[in-house]
Amino acid sequence: MSQHDLVIVANRLPVDSRTLPDGATEWVTSPGGLVTAMESVMKGVDSGAWVGWAGSPGEAPDPFEADGMHLYPVRLEAEDVEKYYEGFSNGTLWPLYHDVIVDPEFHRTWWDSYVAVNRRFAKAAAEVASPGGTIWVHDYQLQLVPEMIRSERPDVRIGFFNHIPFPPLELFSQLPKRNQVLRGLLGADLVGFQRESDALNFTAAARKLLGYQVDQHTVTVPGIGASEPRQVLAKCFPISIDAGAITALTEDPELRERAAQLRRDLGDPKRIVLGVDRLDYTKGIRHRLKAWGELLNDDLIDPSETVLVQVATPSRERVDAYRQLRDEVELTVGRINGDFAPIGRPAISYLHRSFDRRDMTALYMAADVALVTSLRDGMNLVAKEYVASRPDLRGVLVLSEFTGAADELRAAILVNPHDIDDLKSSVLRALTMSEEEQEEAMRSLRRQVLDHDVQTWAKLFLEDLEEIGRTAKPGRPA
Ligand code: ADP
Numbered sequence: 001m002s003q004h005d006l007v008i009v010a011n012r013l014p015v016d017s018r019t020l021p022d023g024a025t026e027w028v029t030s031p032g033g034l035v036t037a038m039e040s041v042m043k044g045v046d047s048g049a050w051v052g053w054a055g056s057p058g059e060a061p062d063p064f065e066a067d068g069m070h071l072y073p074v075r076l077e078a079e080d081v082e083k084y085y086e087g088f089s090n091g092t093l094w095p096l097y098h099d100v101i102v103d104p105e106f107h108r109t110w111w112d113s114y115v116a117v118n119r120r121f122a123k124a125a126a127e128v129a130s131p132g133g134t135i136w137v138h139d140y141q142l143q144l145v146p147e148m149i150r151s152e153r154p155d156v157r158i159g160f161f162n163h164i165p166f167p168p169l170e171l172f173s174q175l176p177k178r179n180q181v182l183r184g185l186l187g188a189d190l191v192g193f194q195r196e197s198d199a200l201n202f203t204a205a206a207r208k209l210l211g212y213q214v215d216q217h218t219v220t221v222p223g224i225g226a227s228e229p230r231q232v233l234a235k236c237f238p239i240s241i242d243a244g245a246i247t248a249l250t251e252d253p254e255l256r257e258r259a260a261q262l263r264r265d266l267g268d269p270k271r272i273v274l275g276v277d278r279l280d281y282t283k284g285i286r287h288r289l290k291a292w293g294e295l296l297n298d299d300l301i302d303p304s305e306t307v308l309v310q311v312a313t314p315s316r317e318r319v320d321a322y323r324q325l326r327d328e329v330e331l332t333v334g335r336i337n338g339d340f341a342p343i344g345r346p347a348i349s350y351l352h353r354s355f356d357r358r359d360m361t362a363l364y365m366a367a368d369v370a371l372v373t374s375l376r377d378g379m380n381l382v383a384k385e386y387v388a389s390r391p392d393l394r395g396v397l398v399l400s401e402f403t404g405a406a407d408e409l410r411a412a413i414l415v416n417p418h419d420i421d422d423l424k425s426s427v428l429r430a431l432t433m434s435e436e437e438q439e440e441a442m443r444s445l446r447r448q449v450l451d452h453d454v455q456t457w458a459k460l461f462l463e464d465l466e467e468i469g470r471t472a473k474p475g476r477p478a
């Protein structure tokens with residue numbers, strides 16, 4: 001097996017394997033912001049490795065190469081998918097870390113599976129990291145992995161980045177295995193978060209629950225036996241997108257034509273309002289539809305002039321809360337279309353499938369307003385992608401205050417999605433903004449997104465990690 005200086009470990013590989021009806025395997029881009037961000041980072045790295053799951057239960061494919069990356073698939077049996085992935089990761093941690101929008105479930109068998117699968121990922125990463133190399137672990141599914149790697153490979157630098165929020169102590173304390181999770185994370189040299197408040201929540205938990213000493217962003221982990229205490233840095237690194245690549249796409253005449261065609265396909269409405277989300281209860285899709293339905297009902301929006309395009313990417317479809325959400329969303333969309341759509345045209349164009357990057361960019365280019373209404377969201381890359389797709393300085397971003405992106409994109413129309421009246425008036429304001437106002441806001445948003453792209457994000461994280469590794473472990477190769 002080859003050895004790599006930089007190893008990414010994430011629950012998912014950047015590509016998912018799908019079995020076609022004829023039994024052949026097809027590889028498609030995996031869903032979600034983590035893959036969007038890390039894929040563009042890894043494309044610029046020579047001989048980087050990515051350890052992750054290929055998305056289907058059962059035997060893992062052999063290691064393979066894609067886009068210059070070395071991919072090392074990790075096996076998940078059907079029972080692991082049920083208990084580790086759908087269970088502890090997405091039935092316990094995901095809702096708990098997102099402000100308990102739905103009730104988290106706690107089951108001891110889910111935890112046992114989480115421990116076992118985290119160990120499998122840690123072992124796979126430890127096997128492919130070169131001596132003194134760097135292992136960068138990602139997200140809530142793998143919080144125990146840093147400590148597990150450290151016990152096998154004390155020579156490597158270990159970074160961890162949490163793509164989702166880290167909850168306040170009052171919520172985190174509910175987690176039955178909270179101390180094990182904290183110790184797992186503190187196996188890293190550097191623990192990165194999206195927002196400053198996430199980093200503070202984490203250091204507060206380390207201090208109050210483990211009794212560890214915390215000095216600003218540094219947590220001191222006491223040594224065991226004769227070993228020295230270690231210092232772990234917990235800091236925020238707001239993630240971003242490959243803004244340059246998206247802006248470049250918008251210059252492609254074929255994409256411009258595709259955007260124009262999309263508008264024609266929708267019946268040439270005066271205004272297109274766009275929502276793009278994984279079909280997840282954290283995204284506030286129900287709140288958005290409620291506001292939209294009321295605007296139509298109050299005659300504040302004319303459905304023959306304005307259409308809502310809602311892309312809802314299939315997600316975690318075997319988890320109950322996601323099934324229920326899909327049913328509710330599709331019922332509501334059906335009702336709104338039944339009540340308000342003109343003949344032959346939708347009031348809401350609802351798309352429950354994945355698109356490639358080009359189609360997605362064409363959608364952003366066609367949209368007059370982008371609506372992001374998350375009830376809680378680590379960052380929300382859709383907001384940044386929309387901004388990157390608008391070098392023409394047109395378009396308005398309506399952005400929930402409860403996203404990490406809202407800390408940076410202050411020139412958006414910021415909204416509290418729980419307040420349906422606020423949501424409605426924000427949509428109306430967006431639809432009536434003058435071209436000059438749009439340009440001024442978009443210019444400021446673009447400056448922020450273009451100056452802080454995902455390459456800069458990765459560079460800052462890896463530079464900090466290297467620096468800490470050097471000071472924490474003198475004698476280790478720099
Ligand atoms: P999350 O990571 O919670 O899904 P983000 O907004 O941070 O939310 O990231 C979502 C990513 O998935 C974005 O890069 C977006 O372009 C992409 N995406 C969302 N829906 C689709 C879809 N239907 N087809 C292709 N890509 C999608």
Ligand code: G6P
Nearest residue numbers: 012031032033034139163164316
């Ligand atoms: C979010 C999470 C990622 C996850 C993605 C898609 O972006 O932060 O860790 O991969 O959603 O979810 P899925 O469960 O399909 O991997």
